[in-house]
Amino acid sequence: MKDFEQPKPPRWADRFLEWYCNPKLLEQIQGDVHELFFWRLEERGVKSAKRAFIWDIIRLFRWKNIKRKSSQTTQFNNIAMFKNYFKIGWRNILRQKMPSFINITGLSCAIGCCLVAFMFIEPRVIRDQFHENGKNIYLVAHEAFIEGNLGKYGVFDSSLAKELPDKFPQIKRRTRMKGTQNIFRIKDNIFRSYVNYVDPDFLNSFSFPMVYGSKDALKDPSKIVIDRSAAIRFFGDEYPIDKLVKVIYDEEEINFSVGGVIEDAPNNSSIRPGFLISYEVLENRGQTAQANAVTFIELEKGTNVLELERSFQSMVSVQNGLKPDAQYESIFLVPLESMAKSNLNGVPGGSPPMAPIILLISIAGFMLLLAISNYVNIAILMATRRVKEIGIRKTIGSKRTQIIVQFLTENLILCALSVFLGIVLARGLFMPWFNEMSGGTISLNLFSNRNLWLFLGLLLLVVTFLSGFYPAVYISKYKPSVIFSGKEKLGKKWGFSGALITFQLVLSIITIVGGIMFVRTNNMQKRIEWGFDKEDKILVNIPSSEVYPELLNKMMSIPGVEEAVATNAALGEAYGNTEFYLGDKKNRASFLSCSAKYPQFMGLELHEGRFFDPELISDSQSSVMVNYKFAEHYGIRIDDLIQIDSVFHKVVGVLNDFTYQGLSDKIEPIIIKAKPDSELNYLTLKVSAGTEMEMEDKIKQAWVDVVQNKPYIGFLQSRIFDSGSEDSRGLKNTMLFTSTLATILAAMGIFGLASLSIASKMKDIGIKKALGANLIQLTKSVYLKFGIMLSIAVVIGSTLAVFIIGIFLDEVYAYHDPVNFIPLFFAAAILTIVVFLTVTTQIGKVKKMNPAETLRMD
Template identity: 30%
Template sequence: MTPPRWADWLLELFVAPHLLEDVQGDLHEVFYKQVREVGLHKARRKFIWAVLNYLNPFFIRRKPREYSQPTNTVMIRNYSKIALRNLSRHKTYTFINVSGLAMGIACAILIFTLINYHLSFDSFHSHADRIYRFVTEQHRETVSYKPNVPNPFGKVFRDDYTFGEKVARIATADGVLLTIQHGQQIRKFKDDVAFTEIDFFDIFNYPLRKGSIKTALADPNTAIITEKMAQKLFGDSDPINRTFRVENKIDLRVTGILADLPPNTARRTEIYVSYNTLKQYDEWMANEEAWGGMNSAMQCFVRLRPGVTAAQVEEVLPAYVKKYRPTNKNVHHYKLQPLDDIHFDGRYGGTITRRNLWVLGGIALFLIGTACINFVNLATAQALRRSKEVGVRKVLGSVRGQLFWQFITETGFITTLALLLAGLAAWALLPFINDWLGAQLTLNPFADWKPAVFLPVLGLLVTFFSGSYPGLILAGFQPVMALKGKLSHQNVGGFNVRRTLIVGQFAISQVLIIGMIVIANQMRYSTQSDLGFNKEAVVMLPVASDSKLQTMKTLHQRLTRIPGVKTASLCQAAPASNYNVWNTSPRYDNRTEDEAFSVSVKAADEQYVPLFDLKLVAGRNLLPSDTTKEFIVNEMFARKLGLKSAQELIGKPLSLNNDKLAGPIVGVVQDFHDRSFHENINAVCLMSASDRYESYAVRIDMKTVGPTLAALEKTWSQMHPDQVFEYQFLDEHIANFYRTEDLMLHVVEVFAAIAIFIGCLGLYGLVSFMATQKTKEIGIRKALGSSVGQILWIFGKEFSRLILVAFLVATPVAYYLMNTWLKSFIFRVDLGLGVFLSAILGTLLIAFLTVGFKSAKAALMNPVKALRSE
C-alpha cells in the first residue's frame, strides 16, 4: 500500500533537493488519508493528480533563491543576536536553566578541586615511586594496623641490608611546650616537634633556604624550622643560631630554615630536631633495644635502590620477629607502605580513601547530568512553542545544520553564564570549604593548568550534552507540519525518555535522603546513648609535663576547693579516649604465659570510679595509693577469660608489663565504651600509678560554667606559670570520635539538598511540558464540568507514579549501601521501615510544593482561551 514510485521520481526530478523530504512527507500523508477514504486504486489516481498539481504547469524545476553564503563571523553574530533575544524574552525559562546548571557546575568545580588536591599529596618528591613507610600488622585475637615500627627497627634494617638507598627514623611529639625569650618577655605556646635523622631530608624534597642540609642536624640540640615557624618564633630577626626551649628542659639552636611546607603533604610538622637529642626528651623511644612495644610517634621511611621491589624487602622482615620477639603473643608482621598510599589508607591513619574520592566524582557527574537533563526537559517542553519559527526558517532556506547550531549557540550562552556564576560561587565558597574540611584548597586557573583545562572542557561538554538533543529535535521538524500546527508531543521526544530520566534523578535523590537519615540516626545514637559512664559536665585538664607527685596532689586539692567544682580525679585518660591508651597482654592467676588478648590499662586514683559513675558489679573501689597495688577490671575481662561470673575474679592475682606491675583484682565494673562505637568494648584494667597520670578530670556545675572555668585556669596557671593552660570538655572529645561521620553527614545533606533541587527543576520541566501538551484536554474537561481538584490530579498522579517508581528503584540500592556503611560500627542502629517511609513522604511533599504553582495555573486557566487556541 505505497504511492506510485514514478510519482516520487517526478518529485525528485522537479523539486529542489532541500525541499524534497518535506514535500514527499506532506503528499504521502495525503495519499494515506485517501486510501482510508476511497480505497487504494482511487487513492493512487488522486495521488498522481496531487503531484501534478503541486508541480507548475511547465514542469520547470524550481530552484531555491540564490543567496550569498554568509561568513562564519556573520553567522555567529546572527546566532548570538537571536539567542539573546529568545533568552531575554523568556526570563523564567532562562533563570531556571541557568540556576540549575550553575548549581551543578559549582558542585562539580568544588569536587574537582577537592579531588585534585588529594590526588596531588606528596607527588612532588623526587623518586616518589621508590619511597615507602614501614608499618606493622599486629596479630592478637584480632588484627590491628599501626603506621609505626619498634624504635630500633630503622637502625637495624639500615645496618643489616642494602635494599635501602636511604633510611630515616622520625619521632613526632605532638603539642609540646615551646618557650622563647625576647629580652624580658617570655612567650610560650604549643606545637609539634619531630626528632629526625638527617637522611629524612634526602628521602623527601623539603628544600632548605638557609644552612646546610648535611650539617644542620649533625650536632645534638640543633633544629631546623620552616620560614613560617621562624616568623612565629623570632619575628623579622635572623633566626639562625637563635635558641628556644622545649618542655622547659631542652634548649635548641636553630641551624637551618626550611621552605614552608606545601599544602599537599601529609607531613605538617614545622620543627625538626636532631635525632640524637631524642634521649633528652624520651629515653624509652631512644632505646635501641626496645623491641617489646611500639609508640605511634616513631615512624621509619626508606627510599629503595633502583630495581629493588617492596616484595623483596618484605621477604626478609619476618626474621626480625623471630629474632627480637620470638615468644610475644602480640605477633608483628612488618610491611612496606608506598608513599602515594599514606594519605589514602585509613587503616594506617589516612585522611581519605580513594574510593571516597571516586564516589565524590560520581556525585559530581550525577549533578552535572541531572542539570543537563533538566535543561533537555525544559527545552523540549518549549519546542512546540518554537515549531512555527522553525517552519518559517526552513521554508526561507535554512538547513538542518544551521538550525542545530542556532540552538547550540543559545545553549552556549546559558552554559557560559552558568559557568561564570558557578566559578564565582565556587571561589566564594572555598574559604568556608577549607575551614569546614581543614584543607587548603585553591582555585586559580592562571596558576594551575588543571582547572584551566577543566573549566572550558566542562563548559563545552555541558553545552553539547544539554543542547544536542533539543537541537536535533527542533532542527528535524517538517516545515509543512510545523506551519500547520500538526506537531504533537511525539515529535519532541514524547514522555518516556523524560520519565525515565526523572525517575533516575529522584532515585539518586532518595538514595541520598535515606543515607542522610541513616547517618543522622547513627550519629544521634553514638553521641546520645548510654556509654556506661557519665560524660556530662566533665572538664579534662592536662598534668604539666614537669609536675612532681606533690605538685599534682596540691593542685588536685586546690581544684576541689573551687566553687562550682563537684569532684576531681587524677588519671591517665577519660574512660573513653583515643589517646594516652596503653594496651598490653595480662597474666592472670599466676599462669605461666600471658593471655592471648590485650587489656587497655588506665591509670587512675580512687576518685575515678565515683566521678565517672562507673558501676561496680563485684568487689570494691581502689584504695588511695600512689603506686600500683591492686586492680579493677571490667566484665569484658571476665568474659575473655571464659569465667561465668565477675565474682570469680575478686582476689585473683594479676600482672602486667612482664610482671613489673602486679597485685590482686579487688573490683569489677560494668562494661563501658572505652572507644568509639566503631569498636567493640575492650578488656579494661584500672590501677593507681602516679607516674602515669596525665590529666585532671574535673566535674563542674554547669550553672556556673563561666566563673568555674576562669577559676580553674587561674588555679592551674598559678601552679604552672611557665606552662600553657588548655582544657577540653569530655563530651566534645567523644564527639571527635565521629568527626569523619559528622563531616560525611554534612556533605550528604548538602548534596541531597542540591540533588532534590535539581530534581525538582526536572519535575517542573515535566509539568511545564504536560501543561503545554494538555492545554486542549484541560479546556475540554473544564467545559464538561471537571473541578480544579480533578484537573490537579492529572498532574499529581503523573509525578506521584514517577516518585514511587524512583522509590522502588532507590530502596534496595540505599539499603545495600547504608547496610554496608553501618557494618563499620559494632554498635549501630537498625535500618527500619521508618527510614524509608520518611524518605518517600519527604520527597512527595517537596514534589507537591514544586509542581503546585504550575499545576494550579494550568487548572485555573480559562477553558475558552484553551479551546480557541485549537
Template identity: 25%
Template sequence: MLKNYLKIAWRNLWRNKAFSAINIIGLALGLACSLLILLWMQDERSMDSFHLHKDRLYAVYEREYAEGTTGATYATPGLLGEELKKVIPEVQYGLSYAFDAGIFRTGGKVLREEGMYAGNDLFHMFSFPLLQGSADKALSAPGNIAISNKMATALFGSPAAAMGKTVSYNNRQHFLVTAVFADVPNHSSLKFDYLLNWDTFLATRPHARLWSGQGPRTAIMLRKDAHPARVSARLLKFLDNYYRSQGPGLRKELGMQRFDEQYLHGNFENGQVSGGRIEYVRLFSIIAVFILLIACINFMNLTTARAAKRAREIGVRKVAGAMRLSLVQQFISEAMLLVLVATGIALLLVQSSLPLFNDITGKRMELPFSQPGFWLQLTLLGLLTGCMAGSYPAFFLSSFQPVKVLKGVLQSGKETARFRKGLVVFQFVLSILLVISVITVSRQVNYIQTKQLGYDRENLLYVPLEGHLSQQYAFFKQEALKQPGIKMVTQMGGAPTGVHSYQDSVSWEGRSPDYRPTFAIAAVGRDFIETVGAHLVKGRDFSPAFSTDTLNFLVNEAAAAKLGFKDPIGQALTLEDGHRGIIIGIVQGFHTSSLHDPIEPVIFKFDESSGGNALIRTSAGKTTQALAALQQLCRQLNPAFPFRYQFADDAYQRMYKSEQVISRLGYWFAALAIVISCMGLLGLALFSAEQRTKEVGIRKVLGASVTQLLVLLSREFLLLLLLAFAIAVPLGWYAMHKWLEGYAYHTGIAWWIFLLAGALSLLVALGTVSVQAVRAALVNPVRSLRAE
C-alpha cells in the same frame, strides 16, 4: 557559521525567558556543586603530593596475626627506622617519628606549639625547605632543635636571628636552634612547628626501645634503583630476627605503603590497607555526578517537551536545504551558550559560598584563577555538561520530518514521552537516594554523639599535667577538691579516648603459649572509676586503704573475656616490664577508641607518676566556676605554664570530624538536588499547563472546580514520583546497609527514614507543581478558550 548559530541561539533564549531562566539556574546550581566538590576532592588528593621524592617515600606499618584474626597499625617499634636503613640496602633513608606538644620560653616570650620527635634523615626525605642550617646537622645531636619560620619569627624576630640561640622546653630542658625550616604547607599530613632529635625521645621512653612495643611511626625512602616489590617481600620476615615472641599464637610482619597514599587510604581490613577518607572522596564524586545529571536532565526534558514550538522552524530549514548535522550543531550551540552563561553564574556562586564551605570542611580552599589547569578543567566540565545536556535534544529535534511538520501533524510519539518521564523518575530516584543517605548519616552521627561509652562525658574535663603539676599531682588533687564546683579528681596517662599503649606479652597462670592476645594498657590513678562515671561489674576500685593496690589491676569486660577465667577477681597478671599484681575489679564495657572498632580489651594499672592528664568531674551547672578556680590553682602551682583544658565531649567529637563534615555537606547537597529537580518539574508543569490551556478552559466552563483541575494537572507527576520512590527505597537501603557495616556499633535503618525521604521529596515537588497548576486553574476560561 558559528556567529549565526550563536545569534539564533540567543534569540531563542530571549524569546523563552522563563524556560531559559529555569535551565540556566538549574545548570548553574549543578555546576557550582560540582566545582565545590571538585575543589574539595583535589585538595584531599593533593595531600603529601608536594614532596620531591614522593614516588620513593613509603610509610611502614605492622601487621599482626593473633587469635585467628589479622590486624594492622601504623604504630611500630621505635628502633625500626634506623634498623631498616642498616639492614636493607635498598632503603636509602629511614625515619622514626612521634608527635609532641610543648611550651617554649626565651627572653620573656612564651609559645605553645605542636611538633615532632624525628630522626636526622627527615630533611633528606621530605621536602620541607630549610631557611637556615643544613639537613645533615639539623637533628644530628640530642640537644638540637629545628623550628619553623613562624616560631623563629615569634621568638627571635627572624630565622637568621634564631640560629645558635637556646630555647627552654617545658621548663625541663634546653635546646640549641640548629635549623629553621619554612612553615609546613597545608597539604602536609605531618603538622609540626618544631623538631626534636629522636634520641631525646628514646631516652625518656624506654618502652620505645623494645621490639615488642608499638607507638612511633616509621617512614623510609628507597634508592632510585630499588624495586618496591622486593623491599616489600623482605619486610615480611624482617621482625623474625628481632621480635622473640614470634610463634603459633602471635606473629608480626611489616608492610609498606606509598606515603602520599596513607592520608586517603589509612584504614586496615584483615591486615591489609583498605579504604579510609578515599571513601568520602568517592562518595562526593558520585554526588557531584548525580547533581550535574539532574541539572542536565532538566534541560533535556524542557527542550524536548517544547519541541512543537520549534517544529516549523526545523521544517522550513530542512526544506531550505539544511542538513541534519548543521541542525545538530545549532542545538548543541544553544546548549553550550546556556552552559556558558550558567558557568559564569556558577563561578560567582562558588566564590561567594567558599567561606562557608571552608568553614564546614576545615579547609582553606580558593578558586585558583591563576592556574591554567583550573581553566582547562572548567572548560572540559562545561563542554561535558553542554554535550550531555544538549546531545539528546539536538538529535531528537533534528530528526523531525519536514512534510509532517509543515502540515501541522507533528507527533512526538509515545517513546519520546516515556523517555521524558523516565528522566524525571531517574532524577527523583537520585534525589530521594541522597535524602535517605543524609538522614542515615545524620542518625549515625547522632548515635555516635549520644552512645554510652562506659563512662560519662558530661561535666568531665582534662587538664594536662605539665611542669610542676606532674610532680605535685597529689597536692594538686588535694587542693582541687577544695575548690567550688569540683566533685572528683583522678589521673590518667592518656585520656579515655586516647589509650595508645599495647602489650601482647601479658602472662597469667594457665595461659597457653600459643595464645597471645593484645591488651591496651591504661595508667590511671585512684578514684578513676567514680570520676569518669564508669561502672564496676564486680570487685572494687583502687583504694588508699589497700597499700598493695599500687601493683594491682582493673580490667574491662572485653579483657576479662580474653583472660578466660571463670572469676578473674584475685587472679594474677604479669605485664611485659615485670609489673605483677592481681585483678581487683571488672569494669563494664569501656570504649577507648572509635566506634568503627569493637571495644578493646583494656588493663588499667595504677600509676600516678606517669603525667598525662588530670581528669576532673565538675558539678552540673558549676563548670564555669570550677574552671576559674582551676585556673587560679594552676597559676599558683605551675606559673611557668599557661592553663589549658579540654572537655571530654569535645575530645570525643573530634574523633568523628569526617562524619560530621559529611553529614553537614550532605544536607546542603541533598537540598540542592531536590531544588534542581523541582525546577525541572516547574518547567514541565508550566509547559503542561500551556499545552492544556483550552482543555482547562472547557473543563471550567463545564463546571470543574479548582481542586479537580489541580488533581488533573498534578496526577501524572504524582505517579512518576511514586515510581521514583519505589525504586529508590531498596537502593537506599542497600547502600546505607553497606556503609553502616563499617561501624562495629551503629544505628539501625528505620522504616520511617524512607517514608520521610519520600514524603519530603513528594511535598516539595507537588508544592512546586501545584503553584503552576493553581495558576492555570484560576485563569479566566474566556481567556483560555481564546488562546492560540
C-alpha cells in the same frame, strides 16, 4: 608486422601532477609538460624524456600551482557559522528567561557541590606532585618478617642509608627523616610539637620554598628551620632569623637559632615539615630511635631504577649480618608521587580515610545527576518551542548534524555560564560553609592549580554533552513535512522525560530519607548516656612521678577543688590495648590503668563483684575489673584469672558498659587495672558543681607554678566528645543541605515537564474548555501521570534508601536507629507536597487561559 605503441610519460608522475595541481591551472600545465615530453622523445630518446618529465613535475610542485581549499573562506565561514550559533543561542537564552534561569541555577548548584568535593578530595588523592625534583625522588623501603608475617615497611636502617651516596653514584642526594615529639620553649611559650630530624639535603631535594634564610641552614646542627605559620605564631612581625628556640630533651635544654623559614606545606603534601632539625643532633645524642628512619634518595636523571633496585639487594645480607634481630627479605624503591598510595607501614602521610571521600563523591554525583536530568527535561521543553525554526532551516538545506551542533553550541553557552556561577557559589558560599562545618581549610585558587582547570574543562564537556545531546537529537529528527502539517506530537508521550523525572524523584527520596536519618541519629547521640559522671571534672597532665606529690598538694589547696584521682588516660580518648591469656589462648583488648579509686570516682556502675579496694595491696598488683562487654564476649565470671605480662590477675568486678572511646565507636571489651597514682599520666580533679569554666584558669596557673620546662595539657571531661559531636552535626547539616537541594532540583524538573505537557495540549484544552469542561476534567490526566511517577519513585526510592542509607549510617555511627517506616513516610509526604504544589502552579495557566485566544493563534 605488429605496430609498437608510442611511449607515454610515466603514469605515476602524471597522476602526481593531477593530485597536487590547482584544477584551474591543470589543463595548461599538463599540456605544456606533455608537449615537452614528446619533443624530448624525438630529440633525446625515451629514457631521457621520461627523466626530464619527472623533473618537470617535481619542479612545478610550487605553492602557486598546488591546489588547496580556500582556507580563508573556509575559516571565515566556520567562524561566521559558530558566531551565528552563539548569537542565536544567546538570544534564545534571553528569550526563554525562566527555563534558562532554572537550568543555570540547577547546574550551577551541582557544579558548586562538585567543586567542593574536588577541592577536598584532590589533595588527599593526588599527593606530593608539586616537588620540582619529584619524579627523581624515591623512598627506600624494605620487606621483613615480623612475628611470622611478611610486611612492607617505609623505613630503612639509618646507618646503611648514610652510606648510600658513596656506594651508588646514581644517587644525587640522600636525606633521612625521623619524626618525634619534643618539648619546645620559645619566649614564654612552652609546648609539645612534632619535629622532623633530617639530613641537610632535605631542603635541596624537596620543594618547600624558603621565605627567609638559606637552604643550607641545616648543615649547621645548631640551626633550626621552621615554617611560616610557626614564625608568625611565635615571632609575629619580627624578623625570625637567628631568633632563639629551645628544645628540651628530658631535663636538658638545648638552644637552637632559627636558620631558615619555609612556606607552609600545601594540603597535598605527605611530609609536614613544621620544625626541622639536623639529623646529626640525633646521632650526637646516641639515641637508639635513629636505628630506622624514613629515607629518600634523589637520583641522577636517566638512572635505570630497576637496575639500581637490583643493586640494592647486596645490602640485605649486610643488614642481616649486623642486626640479626631485624632481618630484611628485600629492599625496594617507591616513587615519591605514589608513596601515599603504597600502604607501607611507617610511610609519611599514609592513605586518607575513604568514608568522607565516598560521601562527598556520592553527594556531588547525586546533585549532578539530578541537575542533568532536570536540564534535559527543560531543554526538551525549550527546543519544542522552536520546531518551526527547525522546519524552515531543514527546508533551506540544513543537515541534521548542523542542527545538532547548533543546539550543542547553545548548550555550551548555558553550561559555561553554569560553570562560572558554580565557581562563584563554591567560593563564596559552599566552601566557607563546608570549612565551618568540617573544620577544614579548603579554598578555590584558580590560578595555581592545573588539576582544577582540567577538572573544570572535563566537567564542562561532560555536562554539555550529557545534558544537551539527547534534546538535540530528539528535536532534530522531525521532518519539515511533519512540522508544517501540524502533525508533530511533541511532549504528548513522556517516555524518556517521564523516566528522568521518576529517577529524580527516586534520588530525592533517598536524600530526604538520609537527611531525616542523620537528624534522628544526631539527636539520639545527644541523649546517649555515657555511663559515667562527666560533669565538673578537669584533667591535667602529670609530668613525672617526682613532681606528683607537690602537684597534688597544690591542686588540693585551690578553693573549689574537692577531690583528685589519677588515671592513665581520660575516658573518651584513644586507648592502648594489651595482650592477655585466657588459658592457653592469646587475645587482645583495650586497657586502662588508673587509681584504685577511679572507677567509683567517675561514677561507673557495678554490674557484679566489687570495686577496687585502695587498702588492699593485691588490688594494685594482681586484680582487674572488666566491662560487661568483656565478660559477655569471653565468658568471664568473678574470680576468674586473666594472665597479663606473665602475671595472673583475678577479676574482682564487672562494670556496666560505658562509652570510653567515642560516641561513633562501638563499646568494645576493656580491662581496667589499678596502679599507684604517681605512675599515671593524668590527674582528674572534681570541682564544685557548675564551676568548670572559672576553675580551669586557676588550675592551669597552679600547675605552671609547680612544673617547669613542661607543657600544660588540660581539658574538661565533659568536652571530651565535642569533636565527635561536631563531626556528627556537620554530617547532619550536609545531609540536610543535600536533601533540600535535591528536592528543589526535583521540583524544577517537575515544573519543566508539567509546562511541556500543558503547552503541548493547549489546543486540545482550549477546545475542551470552549465546550464546557471544568478544571478537574482538563487537568486530571496531568495529575494522574505525575501521581503514577511519584508512586513508582516512592516504591523504588524507599527500597534503595533502606539499603543505601543503612550502609552510610553503619559506616559513620556505631549505634543508630534502623531506616524504618517513619522516615520513609515523611520523605514520601514531603515529596508528595512538593510535586502537588509544583504541578498546581502550572495548572494555574489552564485556569486563566482564554480558549478564544488559544484557538485564534492556532
